[in-house]
Amino acid sequence: MSPSRELATTPEAAAASKASPYDDTPRTETPARVLGPRRAKTPSRIIVRDGHFRHPRAWRGSGVAVPVFSLRSRESVGAGDFGDLEALVDVAAEAGMSVVQLLPVNDTTVHNTWWDSYPYSSVSVHALHPLYLKLKPLVEEAANAAAAGPDAGRLMALSAEVDRAKHALDLKEIDYEATMRVKLMVAKRCFEATRATFLASEACERFVREQASWLKPYAVFSALRELFGTAEHWRWGDLSATNAAAVVARLSQPNSELYHVVSMHYYVQYHLDRQLRRAAAHAAARGVVLKGDLPIGVDKASVDTWMHPKLFRMNTSTGAPPDDFDPNGQNWGFPTYDWEEMSKDNYAWWRGRMTHLERFFSAMRIDHVLGFFRIWELPAHTKTGRLGRFRPSVPIRKRELDERGLWFVDRLCEPWVTSERLRALFGDRDGEAAGRFFEETGAETKPDGTTSTTYKFRKEYNTERGLLSSEALRVRDGSPDWLVKETEELRRGLMTLLQNVILLRDPDDADAFYPRIEFEKTTSFRDLDDWARDALSWLYDDYFNARQDATWRENARRTLPALMSCTGQLVCGEDLGMVPPCVPPVLEELGILGLRIQRMPHDGGEFGRPERYPYETVCSPSCHDTSTTRAWYEADPARRDRYAKLVSAPEKCEPHVMRAIVRQHMASPSSIAIFPAQDLLALVGEYATRPAEEETINDPTNPKHYWRFRLHVRLEDMLANKAWLGEIRQLVVEGGRMPMTG
Incomplete structure (x- = not known):
């Protein structure tokens, strides 16, 4: 069984100019739907019978x-x-x-x-x-x-x-x-x-x-x-x-x-x-x-x-947990979906989107397809992606905490701030930070007999939004560098303390709790007794790696088929990041191609091995959410040496290095190999003169990134460069990948 949706119809050629500028006869066919060499120019239609793409050979x-x-x-x-x-x-x-x-x-x-x-x-x-x-x-x-x-x-x-x-x-x-x-x-x-x-x-x-x-x-x-x-x-x-x-x-x-x-x-x-x-x-x-x-x-x-306000949870935001893209997680600011409300009309809003896009496209990449299994949901008052939880998910219940002796719920859910931690973060400015941003809550006697003062954030600073928007952490334009640096260090330290929690409360269910992702890295966790750490670690592992599988699998099996059933497009899913075990089998079951980026391996190791990728994937050396291959290659000499086992390793990503990387991906079993334009331009020296770091499209760590990248080579010049086009075509042929036309 091949992975993709059946594609249908060969449409009319580009419309000829009309006598009237508004004589625009409606199209009755959608764009090209054939994944393979065209055998005839006459319009035809393939009837989708089983929802999966078939070809005499394994088309790539x-x-x-x-x-x-x-x-x-x-x-x-x-x-x-x-x-x-x-x-x-x-x-x-x-x-x-x-x-x-x-x-x-x-x-x-x-x-x-x-x-x-x-x-x-x-x-x-x-x-x-x-x-x-x-x-x-x-x-x-x-x-x-x-x-x-x-x-x-x-x-x-x-x-x-x-x-x-x-x-x-x-x-x-x-x-x-x-x-x-x-x-x-x-x-x-x-x-x-x-x-x-x-x-x-x-x-x-x-x-x-x-x-x-x-x-x-x-x-x-x-x-x-x-x-x-x-x-x-x-x-x-x-x-x-x-x-x-x-x-x-x-x-x-x-x-x-x-x-x-x-x-x-x-x-x-x-x-x-x-x-x-x-x-x-x-x-x-x-x-x-x-x-x-x-x-x-x-x-x-x-x-x-x-x-359609009922379809959205407007008091929340979507994002992503900490991952290779951003160690702080991401907060995209979009409202999350009310899947139960959407299901009442069989996800008509989603089906309408897919049907409309078919007006233009023969294939579709579903951004963050993991969101159809579960979405990373953040409270409206957050700015980063750390204090989120997956929705839907099976929470940790109060009785589970009680059974393990974890009765001190407030201690686990509130930011853990002590005089020692203030001193460690702010040095001799700890008193200033304590006086401006915190209230004393008491004292704790430590095992060695010494006493530590504990604090809580003042009300106006006890959320990420409140803290980051406060006048206390703003500096005027033209302020001296030392003040800017000092304020940034203060802001960073306060954010660390605000996120220094172990469990997150469910605002809609007082009996439900969720582990803060990576809580084992917090001082709140490290300051607990050994038995409490062991109990919490077990619950953490169970929450993220065991109890959710059925819930997430069922959610995807309800939502994704609604999209797949209304389109003839080839559907691919961007499944990067924290991928649950249930994702690959469900994507395969539904005929959705997964994505493989070499520097973000799915199966362990530091680098992906294109020769081992499954056929049901789209492979690429980089993407718009990463630096280009040239920039990544040249940024870290030690990593480059390790990567040398896969390709040659001069100091710069010279054309012959890029050629080896492209050839490697062309030869992979993946059904489609996609190359960012910047990577293809780097195949020839004349196009690789621009500094590599200038060719990055997006920086996921910057929520206010300016998407303004432009190619430095005109399309007309690309078309005139027969040697460059011929080299790419040769790599396509060597890799056994078939163009649509002979």
């Missing part, structure tokens, strides 16, 4: 991964766009590759600042991001519509403005805010010039009618976000989530006071949809699978939480 493909925003061409303005995606498809096809993998392309406009560059914080799980709008077709259509009219001159000037912006924003990295200003300004002016024609067109009416379930709420939400100056819909008074459906019904009417703004968002989404579908059709014509990315979460200030 390869592909390139890059965010759309990172693309660079002679026509792109400030960031890559959906037009550039067509050129990327050509690069992949010419290199003999069969997959183009992207990051999420959903709209993330919450703050109207560069914070919105984070592609996994969707403001809508359906709407596309205006950042990816290719401007030239809009300007040309508006100019043609204006022709000899009074707006013709203004539109000619607009075309010149776009050209100036294109050159001004041709920067090493994306200027997100400037690029968004230009794209929205151009879109609004083009809409003004074509508004009457566009809104009266059959294409517009059909698009609005067919996509109304998400488009109207999104457009109204966007208009209200602009009106109130915030996407935090709970601040909208009578227009909040309590009657969102009625608000949408009223404000989406053509006679509403906001319809002008609402319809402008129709216009932008129409063109984004049109451009991405064109790219998908081009990929199909070239035999390339376009692979999307399904984010696990949505922003709290989103259309979806506004329209």
